[in-house]
Amino acid sequence: MSMLQVSVYRYNPETDSAPYMQEFQVDTQGRDLMVLNVLSMIKEQDSSMAYRRSCREGVCGSDGMNMNGKNGLACITPLSEVVKKGKLVLRPLPGLPVIRDLVVDMGVFYEQFERIQPYLQNDEPAPAIERLQSPEDRDKLDGLYECILCACCSTACPSFWWNPDKFVGPAGLLQAYRFLADSRDTATRERLADLEDPFSVFRCRGIMNCVAVCPKGLNPTRAIGKIREMLLANAT
């Protein structure tokens, strides 16, 4: 028996007047499980426990949560990486409204994603087969398109906590740059015009929490720097 002490954020708005932390003891049998495995063992103890999960291999981005103070995907985070002094504390992603337990309302996050128009825009006549791109131009999209929208980065960002309605956030800005950098997109000027205000991009203070937590190893801070460069080149 090797027991792990897990403290989980619980909140059911229909019955609880305030959120509270509930303690669980989980027998890991000494294995280095993923945090998601521990959550399913907790759910066997208490079936009212609510969390999101789907692919359980770090592809769908459903189980983003705060584990011992750091955001990440529960399914690909081994206990050995997060457990300190035999204790694990699980909380929902910070800064978003809690629907229940570890399930958050991602509405504001998706609204910012929608705002940057995350789709290819091209006003030239469509070619017979497809819009071609050189291998070099395609390489520019590496490190940008892999985002799975788990919201770990944006909810680790203080600027997003204070102004989630105005600051696009690291996830949205990574995708904004993905389309600004795309050689097939012709709406570059319009996209830049929508971003030059003091909030959308420039509320980024470059603290790089987004880079520290991204489960896919992406670098939103670098993309934000590139957007700034494009804005500067366009307006000076």
Next chain:
Amino acid sequence: MVTNITNFGRSGLSDWLIQRVSAIILAVYTLFMVGFLLFNPGLDFDTWSGLFSQTWMRIFSLLAFVSIAAHAWIGLWTVTTDYLKPTGIRVAVQTIIILVIFVFLVWGVQVLWGA
């Protein structure tokens, strides 16, 4: 596009650039001042007023004053939009900050050019 009317440059890009340029000017001015004080240990009134009677020093100082005014406006405006959520309080604090910056700027110009 988020609209704003109380930030310094009316544009995030302009605020961002001004913040960086003014920071460099202030850093150079600070280094100059520290250096001047170190190389003049027994500083007297004549040396000090002699320094500020020269046109290049007055231009350099005025540039630093304008830089600190812009820098403070942009920085404090950002702080108020982060932490002051009720609109009435935010607009009031922003107005006070801008007025105080204006007063200090005019006062600084008077001290600099009045002597």
